[in-house]
Amino acid sequence: MSGNIWLLNMADWLREGGLKVEEYPGWQTRSRSSGGYDAVWAIGVHHTASNTTPANDLNYMLNNADAKPIGALYLSRDGTVTVCAAGATNTQGKGGPYKTSKGTIPKDAGNRYMLSIEAANAGTGEQWPEVQQVAYAKMCHVLVTKLGLNWGDIVAHFEWTNRKYDPAGNSKYATGGALWDMDKFRGDCWLAYADTEDVPEPPPPPPAPEPDLPNPPPSDDVTAVDPVEWYIKKGDTPWGVASTCYGDGSKHTELDASAFNSYSTASKPVFTAIPGVAGVRGEVEIGEGVASIIRRLTNTTAWPSAEMFDTFADFNGGGARNFNPGDVVHYPK
Numbered sequence: 001m002s003g004n005i006w007l008l009n010m011a012d013w014l015r016e017g018g019l020k021v022e023e024y025p026g027w028q029t030r031s032r033s034s035g036g037y038d039a040v041w042a043i044g045v046h047h048t049a050s051n052t053t054p055a056n057d058l059n060y061m062l063n064n065a066d067a068k069p070i071g072a073l074y075l076s077r078d079g080t081v082t083v084c085a086a087g088a089t090n091t092q093g094k095g096g097p098y099k100t101s102k103g104t105i106p107k108d109a110g111n112r113y114m115l116s117i118e119a120a121n122a123g124t125g126e127q128w129p130e131v132q133q134v135a136y137a138k139m140c141h142v143l144v145t146k147l148g149l150n151w152g153d154i155v156a157h158f159e160w161t162n163r164k165y166d167p168a169g170n171s172k173y174a175t176g177g178a179l180w181d182m183d184k185f186r187g188d189c190w191l192a193y194a195d196t197e198d199v200p201e202p203p204p205p206p207p208a209p210e211p212d213l214p215n216p217p218p219s220d221d222v223t224a225v226d227p228v229e230w231y232i233k234k235g236d237t238p239w240g241v242a243s244t245c246y247g248d249g250s251k252h253t254e255l256d257a258s259a260f261n262s263y264s265t266a267s268k269p270v271f272t273a274i275p276g277v278a279g280v281r282g283e284v285e286i287g288e289g290v291a292s293i294i295r296r297l298t299n300t301t302a303w304p305s306a307e308m309f310d311t312f313a314d315f316n317g318g319g320a321r322n323f324n325p326g327d328v329v330h331y332p333k
């Protein structure tokens, strides 16, 4: 049996996340003999147990090791990420079974289900440079988000098998040569972009360029829904969404907290139901601007009010989102 999942977007994802990325020649077609992943259900966190140059590490991992390729990604001490293999690698070895948010990885099948990162560190108490620690959390944040995983799906090699002792060493997560406190590391992965300013939202559209329609725009393909759904964007929290929808953050218990573990991208919308709030659902049509979408959803002729633009933005991913034909949109009643 061979897997058929190849992670060909890894380099782009990591660059988008602001990481310094290099691509090892041939990475797009590199894998262990089983080919691509069966599924990607976890991120394997490792150190190399070596103290040499990135070039030597990579040559060993990808060319010289008997078990090559080892490591889908390599993180050097200066925080540069090298993309090594789009297919599955021989990094995890025997271990498990291991429960993830997507399912249980079968015993000894870690290589088929885990995307593994090798970070340069001797593993004998060598201090991890700050820039490398920050990059490690950021790359895990990007991968968890892009792959639709949960923070708990970031797994140390020593959590997969008691044969292994990585990652370890002096850092925010351990002193001396001790094993890393993985819950602290997972927390930092979650928070990796918390101090980054979101893209500022553009000002609301000017109130004139689109003439009012003589009649209400067609309300075709608009469906009443109860409950209405909310498109989860980066930074949304159950508390914040409850504050907006119910006027009371403490009502966040009405919401499905697990839906907030990942947020929407253009390729992977994540919606969550807002119990108790009815609304409408439609799809963006070719050539429609936000004002037209709002008028169609609300079956009104007039130019939408600023409040209507705000409500639409709240429920549909923020004012900075670009809409494409076919995108599913919601508006509360």
Ligand SMILES: [Zn+2]
Pocket (backbone or CB within 6 Å): 045, 046, 047, 091, 157, 164, 166
């Ligand atoms: Zn390892």
